[in-house]
Amino acid sequence: MSACARLSSLLLAGLMLCAPAWAGPGRVVSINLCTDQLAMLLAAPGQLLSVSHVARDPLSSAMAGEARAWPENHGQAEEVFALRPDLVLAGTYTSPATVALLRRLGVPVETFAPAQSMADVAAEMRAVGRALGRAAEAEAMARAFEADLARLRRDPAAGPRAALYYANSYSLGDATLSGQILAAAGYRNVAAEAGLRSGGTLPLEVLVMARPDLIVEGQPYPGAARSEEVLSHPALGLAAPRRAAMADRDWICGTPYVLRALQELRALTP
Known part of the structure; x- marks a missing residue:
């Protein structure tokens, strides 16, 4: 080997040693609404190939506008496999058949x-960041979230009482993300007082008799549904002095946007 060739080889080796190591997957597809949003926030430029079509739904997604920058998918194994991903991000409630087929095809x-x-919100940021090879960026986002939460959080022990109320008289207790948002805003949860730890039915009669200070209602969806009729029942007007309809998109997923829901609740505090 000539001296010039040896020198070129040494220079190339040196450049390779000095270059920052990229440990993350280069081609990522998300097929879950919550991982969609965290991936959009954390992925490196060009790393994320596609997000689920639900990410573009303004009723469900806090990043519906941003999601239009990526091609959408419908969570079908065939269309995802055709994108040749190095990694697929999914939820635990994603179709088991889709997940199993992708894994059988060799897709992580x-x-x-x-x-x-x-606590799960910050942990999810860090977990998705690790999966993407973006741990440092995820850590920065999680720490900013934790600092903002500490600044905004109120003690609910002696705070006003509120109820989350949705179609079919559905409500949520303290062992849910929505219940935790309510508590962080300084409200005691009427559903929890009625014995609901997670999600379940809170009969209208129980809600009226509980006399909360605030009822937080789900946002009506397009189309007529009898399940939503309870939200227009005249008794709700007698149940609480204040009612507020809030967009579901900020309550559904563990993203920094839960702080927007918390701030809206704080603004309603008597």
Whole structure:
């Protein structure tokens, strides 16, 4: 080997040693609403190939506008496989058949459980960041979230009482992300007082008799549904002095946008 060739080889080796190591997958597809949003926030430029079509739904997604920058998918194994991903991000409630088929085809799939607490929100940021090879960026985002939460959080022990109320008289207790948002805003949860730890039915009669200070209602969806008729029942007007309809998109997933829901609740505090 000539001296010039040896020098070129040494220079190339030196450049390779000095170059920052990229440990993350280069081609990522998300097929879950919550991982969609965390991936959009954390992925490196060009790393994320596609997000689920639900990410573009303004009723469900806090990043519906941003999601239009990526091609959408419908969570079908065939269309995802055709994108040749190095990693697929999914939820624990994603179709087991889809996840199993992708894995049989040799596609790595990481599944993430829905956040049920504020601690889960920060943990989910860090977990998705690790999966993407973006741990440092995820750590910065999680720390900023934790700092903002500490600044905004109120003690609910002696705070006003509120009820989350949705179609079919559905409500949520303290062992849910929505219940934790309510508590962080300084409200005591009427559903929890009635014995609901997670989600379940809170009969209208029980709600009226509980006399909460605030009823937080789900946002009506397009189309007529008898399940939503309870939200227009005249008794709700007698049940609480204040009612507020809030967009579901900020309550569904463990993302930094839960702080927007918390701030809206704080603004309603008597």
